[in-house]
Amino acid sequence: xxxxxxxxxxxxxxxxxxxxxxxxxxxxxxxxxxxxxxxxxxxxxxxxxxxxxxxxxxxxxxxxxxxxxxxxxxxxxxxxxxxxxxxxxxxxxxxxxxxxxxxxxxxxxxxxxxxxxxxxxxxx
Numbered sequence: 001x002x003x004x005x006x007x008x009x010x011x012x013x014x015x016x017x018x019x020x021x022x023x024x025x026x027x028x029x030x031x032x033x034x035x036x037x038x039x040x041x042x043x044x045x046x047x048x049x050x051x052x053x054x055x056x057x058x059x060x061x062x063x064x065x066x067x068x069x070x071x072x073x074x075x076x077x078x079x080x081x082x083x084x085x086x087x088x089x090x091x092x093x094x095x096x097x098x099x100x101x102x103x104x105x106x107x108x109x110x111x112x113x114x115x116x117x118x119x120x121x122x123x124x
């Protein structure tokens with residue numbers, strides 16, 4: 001019902017910036033909360049940032065607060081993650097996710113729709 005396609009990943013050096021995009025399509029996408037998660041090798045998938053349906057309220061993991069900015073453009077059905085001051089520990093596959101509720105949460109299991117992921121690698 002909802003398709004998510006991420007883009008914008010790549011290989012950068014520590015301190016650089018990247019902007020991830022997530023193009024969403026399907027039923028009532030603009031009414032759904034969305035978020036970004038990441039998974040590093042050998043680790044569990046973790047919450048990075050989330051946004052409610054309107055884009056007015058955002059949530060961030062402590063590890064990215066002040067460095068990452070999440071936004072959404074409902075007219076374009078696109079979610080963005082601006083990542084600044086990247087660190088090697090930010091290296092992971094980044095996933096875009098959506099859930100039927102209009103309110104974002106930090107719980108991986110609460111999101112029904114997932115993209116394929118985009119690799120972000122930060123070298124030291």
